Amino acid sequence: MSVLFSVTDDRIIELYNSGQQEVAFNGIVDAYTERLYWHVRRFLCSHEDTNDLLQDIFIKIWAALPNFRGEARLYTWLYRIATNEVLNHLRKQKFKALVSLDSASGILERKIDEDTSFNGDQMQRELHKAIQRLPEKQRIVFSLRYFDEMKYEEISEITDTTVGALKASYHHAYNKIKDDLQKIF
Amino acid sequence: MDNKKRDILAENSGLRSKPYAVPEGYFESFKADMKHIAQPQQTPLLHRLVPYASIAAVFVFLVAAGTFFLQKFTPAEDFTQEDYLVFSHSSMNVEYYDTMDQIADAEIAAEDIIEYLIYSGITPEEIEIFK
Numbered sequence: 001m002s003v004l005f006s007v008t009d010d011r012i013i014e015l016y017n018s019g020q021q022e023v024a025f026n027g028i029v030d031a032y033t034e035r036l037y038w039h040v041r042r043f044l045c046s047h048e049d050t051n052d053l054l055q056d057i058f059i060k061i062w063a064a065l066p067n068f069r070g071e072a073r074l075y076t077w078l079y080r081i082a083t084n085e086v087l088n089h090l091r092k093q094k095f096k097a098l099v100s101l102d103s104a105s106g107i108l109e110r111k112i113d114e115d116t117s118f119n120g121d122q123m124q125r126e127l128h129k130a131i132q133r134l135p136e137k138q139r140i141v142f143s144l145r146y147f148d149e150m151k152y153e154e155i156s157e158i159t160d161t162t163v164g165a166l167k168a169s170y171h172h173a174y175n176k177i178k179d180d181l182q183k184i185f
Numbered sequence: 186m187d188n189k190k191r192d193i194l195a196e197n198s199g200l201r202s203k204p205y206a207v208p209e210g211y212f213e214s215f216k217a218d219m220k221h222i223a224q225p226q227q228t229p230l231l232h233r234l235v236p237y238a239s240i241a242a243v244f245v246f247l248v249a250a251g252t253f254f255l256q257k258f259t260p261a262e263d264f265t266q267e268d269y270l271v272f273s274h275s276s277m278n279v280e281y282y283d284t285m286d287q288i289a290d291a292e293i294a295a296e297d298i299i300e301y302l303i304y305s306g307i308t309p310e311e312i313e314i315f316k
Contacts, residue, residue, distance in 0.1 A: 025223040029216050037212070041205060051215070058219045094309035095299040104309075120204025123193075127200050146194070147201055174194065181193045 009074040016065065025062055028078065033058075035148075036082045042131070042143050043086045045111040053089055057082050076157040083140060083158055090136060108132040123185055130180040137161070138173035145170050 008031050016024035036057060041050040060081055068077060090104070097104040109129045112118060118125065131139055140159060144150045145166075152163045152170075159166070194200060302312070 022223040026220050029219045033212055033216050033219070037207075037215075038203060047205070047207065051211075054215070055219070059222060062222050088303070091303060091309060092299055095302050095312075096295070098309055098312055099295045099298060115205070117206040118204055119206050120202070121199075123197060124200055124202075124204040127194075128204065178192060178194050182191060185193060 013068075013070060013074060016068075021065065025065060028061060028074075029058065032075070032078055036078065039079065039082055039143070039148065040086055042128070042147065043090060043139065045108050045115060045128070045132075047117060049089075053085055057085050060085065072157055073154075076154055079144075080158045087136060087140075105132045123181065126181055126184055127177065130177045133180070134173050134176065138169045138176075141166050141169045142173040142177070146174075 008027070012024050012027040012031070015027060033054070037050060037054055040053055040057070041047070044050045044053060061078060064081065068074070072080070093107065094104040097107055109132050112125060112128050112132070120128075131142060134142060137159070141155060144155045144158065145152070150158075152166050155161075155166050156163050161169075
């Protein structure tokens with residue numbers, strides 16, 4: 001997957017380094033809007049929340065682009081910005097839930113149940129609800145590994161966590177979700 | 186089949202597909218909107234002068250207000266030290282306590298509490314311990 005992306009990424013970096021910042025940013029928007037949208041939506045569930053956060057993410061990317069030194073790969077750098085924004089948003093939701101004496105995962109599970117744009121089957125619905133019940137870090141690792149099929153080394157760059165710790169987190173998350181689903185189906 | 190040996194996540198590759206619908210044309214219009222961010226904006230001269238004019242106006246106001254305040258409240262020569270202390274106690278402290286009452290009476294919005302908690306570095310898990 002990353003090999004396929006890297007051709008475009010190289011071109012984007014080339015454009016940026018040659019002083020065509022706007023063209024490079026437009027390249028990022030073209031290449032990453034859908035990928036980042038789905039990455040964010042898996043955590044936020046609602047389209048409206050995802051749309052708002054995605055706008056913030058691209059504004060952050062545009063603002064942070066001059067700081068991109070090419071030490072990390074472009075796509076892990078972009079996912080890192082998106083993931084940090086998602087985590088901040090989830091933290092905010094968690095505080096909101098605490099203030100209203102509700103549970104953040106409960107709110108997200110209800111969002112999935114009530115979402116009229118959810119067109120998956122019952123097993124997918126239960127899968128996405130089970131993901132919301134995972135601790136933050138396990139949720140991130142599971143999503144990047146299971147859905148985006150990223151390598152542990154890439155997830156490590158995004159989350160700043162060792163490969164060993166990521167493997168353990170994924171293993172726990174995978175088994176928890178598997179058990180949850182197998183109780184129902 | 187033995188439930189423990191089953192792996193529902195591996196058996197059902199369809200689980201990886203996207204289960205949400207997205208409004209028609211959403212991605213195209215989102216991309217078009219985002220590309221405006223990167224366009225260098227040509228601001229008219231008048232708009233560029235607004236911040237400088239605002240700073241100048243604030244400066245003039247502060248100088249005028251300061252001059253007025255000094256003229257109005259500088260004690261006269263026959264104003265004794267004791268008079269001055271009574272004056273400062275009666276005017277300044279009453280204002281101070283009034284302000285404190287106003288702060289105590291003011292309602293704090295949930296959004297402000299959340300913003301404060303986030304920037305204070307405390308985690309939701311730490312709060313949950315005290316629930």
